[in-house]
Amino acid sequence: MNPTISLAPSGNILVTIPSVLAEGRSHSVEIPNTLAGLSLLKKILVERSRDPIPRIGARSAPVAADIAKFLEDQAHSAAMQTREKFGGIELEL
Numbered sequence: 001m002n003p004t005i006s007l008a009p010s011g012n013i014l015v016t017i018p019s020v021l022a023e024g025r026s027h028s029v030e031i032p033n034t035l036a037g038l039s040l041l042k043k044i045l046v047e048r049s050r051d052p053i054p055r056i057g058a059r060s061a062p063v064a065a066d067i068a069k070f071l072e073d074q075a076h077s078a079a080m081q082t083r084e085k086f087g088g089i090e091l092e093l
Contacts (some may be wrong), residue, residue: 003048005041013037015044017061020053027056029067036074040067 001018008014012030019025031037047060054060062070 003044013041015041017054017056019056021055027061027063029062029064031067032071036071039074040070043070 001020003018004016006014006016008030010030012033014028014030016026016028019027031041044060044062047058048054051058051060057063057066059066
Protein backbone atom coordinates (compact mmCIF):
# COMPACT_ATOMS: atom_id res chain seq x y z
CA MET A 1 0.00 0.00 0.00
CA ASN A 2 1.11 3.52 -0.70
CA PRO A 3 1.52 6.20 1.94
CA THR A 4 -0.98 9.03 2.22
CA ILE A 5 0.44 12.54 2.08
CA SER A 6 -1.46 15.48 3.55
CA LEU A 7 -0.94 18.80 5.28
CA ALA A 8 -0.67 18.60 9.07
CA PRO A 9 -2.28 21.32 11.24
CA SER A 10 1.27 22.51 11.99
CA GLY A 11 1.86 23.21 8.28
CA ASN A 12 4.24 20.29 7.97
CA ILE A 13 3.81 17.40 5.55
CA LEU A 14 1.98 14.52 7.21
CA VAL A 15 2.87 11.09 5.83
CA THR A 16 0.67 8.20 6.92
CA ILE A 17 2.36 4.90 6.20
CA PRO A 18 0.16 1.79 6.15
CA SER A 19 1.37 -1.43 7.72
CA VAL A 20 1.97 -4.30 5.35
CA LEU A 21 1.74 -6.81 8.19
CA ALA A 22 -1.33 -5.62 10.10
CA GLU A 23 -4.22 -4.66 7.84
CA GLY A 24 -5.92 -1.44 8.85
CA ARG A 25 -2.95 -0.25 10.92
CA SER A 26 -0.61 2.59 10.08
CA HIS A 27 1.76 5.12 11.58
CA SER A 28 2.24 8.78 10.73
CA VAL A 29 5.25 11.06 10.70
CA GLU A 30 5.54 14.79 10.14
CA ILE A 31 8.14 16.05 7.73
CA PRO A 32 9.03 19.76 7.68
CA ASN A 33 7.69 21.74 4.75
CA THR A 34 11.22 22.68 3.67
CA LEU A 35 13.59 21.78 0.87
CA ALA A 36 15.28 19.21 3.14
CA GLY A 37 11.85 17.82 4.05
CA LEU A 38 10.84 17.45 0.41
CA SER A 39 14.16 15.74 -0.30
CA LEU A 40 13.45 13.32 2.52
CA LEU A 41 9.91 12.68 1.26
CA LYS A 42 11.33 11.79 -2.16
CA LYS A 43 13.84 9.40 -0.54
CA ILE A 44 11.04 7.67 1.39
CA LEU A 45 8.94 7.22 -1.75
CA VAL A 46 11.91 5.86 -3.73
CA GLU A 47 12.72 3.42 -0.91
CA ARG A 48 9.07 2.28 -0.77
CA SER A 49 9.19 1.49 -4.48
CA ARG A 50 12.24 -0.73 -3.87
CA ASP A 51 11.18 -2.42 -0.64
CA PRO A 52 8.58 -5.18 -1.11
CA ILE A 53 7.85 -5.43 2.62
CA PRO A 54 8.57 -2.08 4.30
CA ARG A 55 8.83 -2.40 8.07
CA ILE A 56 8.50 0.39 10.60
CA GLY A 57 11.86 2.02 11.18
CA ALA A 58 13.20 1.08 7.74
CA ARG A 59 14.12 3.77 5.23
CA SER A 60 10.85 3.03 3.47
CA ALA A 61 8.77 3.47 6.66
CA PRO A 62 10.67 5.86 8.96
CA VAL A 63 9.65 6.88 12.45
CA ALA A 64 9.98 10.38 13.97
CA ALA A 65 13.50 9.66 15.27
CA ASP A 66 14.61 8.70 11.74
CA ILE A 67 13.18 11.97 10.39
CA ALA A 68 14.99 13.99 13.07
CA LYS A 69 18.28 12.18 12.38
CA PHE A 70 18.04 12.77 8.64
CA LEU A 71 17.31 16.48 9.13
CA GLU A 72 20.16 16.80 11.64
CA ASP A 73 22.54 15.11 9.18
CA GLN A 74 21.33 17.40 6.38
CA ALA A 75 21.91 20.51 8.52
CA HIS A 76 25.38 19.32 9.51
CA SER A 77 26.26 18.55 5.89
CA ALA A 78 25.06 21.99 4.76
CA ALA A 79 27.10 23.65 7.52
CA MET A 80 30.21 21.74 6.49
CA GLN A 81 29.72 22.68 2.84
CA THR A 82 29.37 26.34 3.82
CA ARG A 83 32.50 26.13 5.95
CA GLU A 84 34.44 24.55 3.07
CA LYS A 85 33.13 27.13 0.61
CA PHE A 86 33.89 30.20 2.72
CA GLY A 87 36.64 28.88 4.95
CA GLY A 88 36.82 29.28 8.68
CA ILE A 89 36.01 32.80 9.75
CA GLU A 90 37.22 33.79 13.18
CA LEU A 91 36.05 36.89 14.98
CA GLU A 92 37.72 38.45 17.96
CA LEU A 93 35.40 40.23 20.31
